[in-house]
Amino acid sequence: DVKVTQSSRYLVKRTGEKVFLECVQDMDHENMFWYRQDPGLGLRLIYFSYDVKMKEKGDIPEGYSVSREKKERFSLILESASTNQTSMYLCASSPLGQGDEQYFGPGTRLTVT
C-alpha cells in the first residue's frame, strides 16, 4: 500500500514562528502536493513539485515556501506563522501526470496563536 506520512497530526505555534511541516511518501512518486483545507472552502493547492528540487506555485502560495531535496520528502515552510494560517494541511503524492490518483496523508491540524 502507498503510504504518505506527515510529521505531526496536531501542531500549535505562536505568531511569528517559523514552522516546518514534513511529508514523506514511500512509493517513489514523482509528484508531491501541499494543500490546505478550511471549512466551506474545500482543498486549495499551496505548492506542488513534480521532481526533486522542482516546485510550482498553486493557488495560494503567499506566506509559504517548500523544499524538495529528496524524491520521497516534501516540506512546507511557514516563514513567519500568522493566525490566518491556522488550518488543516494535507500532503499528497501521485505517480505521474495531473490525472493520476493522488494519495493523501492524514493531515496536520496547525493552530497559530
Added chain:
Amino acid sequence: LAKTTQPISMDSYEGQEVNITCSHNNIATNDYITWYQQFPSQGPRFIIQGYKTKVTNEVASLFIPADRKSSTLSLPRVSLSDTAVYYCLVGAINSGNTPLVFGKGTRLSVIA
C-alpha cells in the same frame, strides 16, 4: 483545466441509492473524470475514475454520457459510514505537470 460544478450538499436515508452529478461542460478530449471521498479529519481517497460510458468497482459506479459534459457517481444502498464529502475532478492522465483542482465537493449526509 475543466471546471466542475456539483451540489454543495445532499441528504439520504440508509439503504437508498445516491447519485451525485457533476457538470464539466468544457471537458477536453484527453480528460478523465475522477471522484474522491473524504471523511472528517482524513485526507481524500480515490473512489473511481472513468473516461466514457460506465465504470463500476466494489464501491461505486460512474456513469458518463456520450457528450461527457457531466458525470454521475452512484453509491448503491448507502450506509451511515458513507457520510462524507465527495469531490469530482477532471483532467488528463499522464499529461503535463499541472495538478487537478479540487472544488468544494458535495457533502453527503446519510440518515438512519
